[in-house]
Amino acid sequence: MRCGPGGPARPRSSGPGRPGRSRRPERSARVIVGLLTSLRPRQWTKNLLVLAGLIFSQSVHRPALVARALAALAIFCLLSGSTYLINDVFDAERDRSHPQKRHRAVASGRVPGPVAAAVGAGLLLAACAAGFALSLRFGLVALAYAVILTSYSAGLKHVVIVDALMIAAGFVLRALAGVVVIDTEFSDWLLLCTILLALFLTFGKRRHELLALEEGAAGHRPILTEYSPQLLDQMIAVVTASTLMAYALYTVAPETQAKLGTARLPLTIPFVLYGIFRYLYLLYRRDLGGDPSEHLLTDRALLVDVALWGGAVIVLLYLAR
Template sequence: MTTVTNDEQVAAGPSHRDHARTLLSLLRPAQWFKNLVVAVPLLLVGDGWEWSRLAAVLFGVFLFTCAASATYVVNDIADHERDRAHPVKRGRPIASGAVSVRRAVAVAALLYAVTVAAMAVRPMALAVPVVLYIALNLLYSTVLKHVALVDVFMLASGFALRVACGSLAVGDRPSPWLLICVLSASLLLGLGKRRREMGDGAVADLGALLHRPALSGYSRQLIDSLVAVTGAVAVVGYVAYLSVEVTGRPVGWFTVMASTPLVMFGLARYLQVLIVGEEGGDPVRTLVTDRPLLVVGALWSLCFVLPPLVA
């Protein structure tokens, strides 16, 4: 009986399991958390916990997971030469050479095909935001990511489209105030990421500009001003949404009075992390690892879950 030593395994190259892990990392599963934003309208609707609505929302999450993963692959294909000069991003599968450009193109095409097939099997109105998301992000990956301000607006629009998809999934028309709130909050997170990418200087250094040319259109003073504006608009949009959609429900006043201070505190905490702590380079990581933000998020969710149970 022939045995294979560890040295022989290394010489033979990566195993099928290693290839699978590499391909999975290409899809950035750590970013799939963003797609749960589709479920936000289900939480806000209050009395909407029905199996049909839940199934529609999960379908929307699946569509955005496939579409977003394909977008990540396309973005990495477009940036793989530039990523090789980045101290962190050079370890990405395409930039490192672990996945060839040809294979990455095949993966992206497969994901887009799965998305289209899913929409064809179960045609729903919520497919419209997904198609818009794909079109906008193809433009972003090829051209618009290099245009200051347009780049963060494009990224923020992806979250607004996720919320629109969730609203359609629960049978509601997307609320303009909710979309404004989500768009503004997403702009805040995107601007925070740009602020961190600029480093400690008032303007971006040469290395940062080579990796992300759009940084030439930003300064810390501009970003800090825009952060203040988008934060204020996000809170106003949230309060306006609650006033229109929630106050008429049983114990709706409780939801408004209890959740609004939590939103304001959560915003203040993120600004503290961004400006005082000089963090926020990865907004998703900040949101899922910062304990005060996690506590605030849990309490905010209870403000919408508990009232229908006690009404």
């Protein structure tokens, strides 16, 4: 310790500002981690639908088209992630009343709302710009997806039935994007199956939320007051039967068999049957269904079924012709 004219010198104080400065990197790291988790990478499995056009057009052996399809997939991952982030900003207050969603980064306060909104908007614009750089038609589809999902977050999710149709439209645009990016023909059957499957999953999710939240349902998602378990059960029954019938008719349609060069696609119907029935089992007997993407990653039976269906499609379209 140094001594000065006035006596021993006091130890140097870190000052009131120093601890705050030392915590800034920690706070910044928490914000960055919160932003990344808010992009919901585990939900990006939905974007694999972008690759359907590549697979069913029998183009996986063409490197240029594979590269374009993968670029489209990456853009839609960025698009969907940014819309999730923007949706969290709109829903922050209601998410605080949800037993699980209250832990989300924006709802919990780990990421300030203005920061989340700015980052979400920036990523959305960047994704749309990348889409137009890939091709004009793909860019228009990406822009339509951004407009529809942002409109959903801003207010359309509060309109009964329209909320489900908006989510279904997002799935359809994913499938359409995968088709236009490789400039191939869009199948009406693919459109129909995509719409029905999306409605099936959406109505199942609404039913799970309605029963799981009980009296708190209206506070978290006001549109749930417009539904009832009985109404949702009827809707689920309609779209379940319609989805199965549409897929079965797609596999046996003469135009499908002529285009794909195989009449064996009906062999994949049992996998679709099991997958839908398994999801219904999780919904009605396990009280699950609130997050279909999560179930796809965590339910072993469903994961194996989807893998077997995908493997069967690949074999029938590429190896057993």
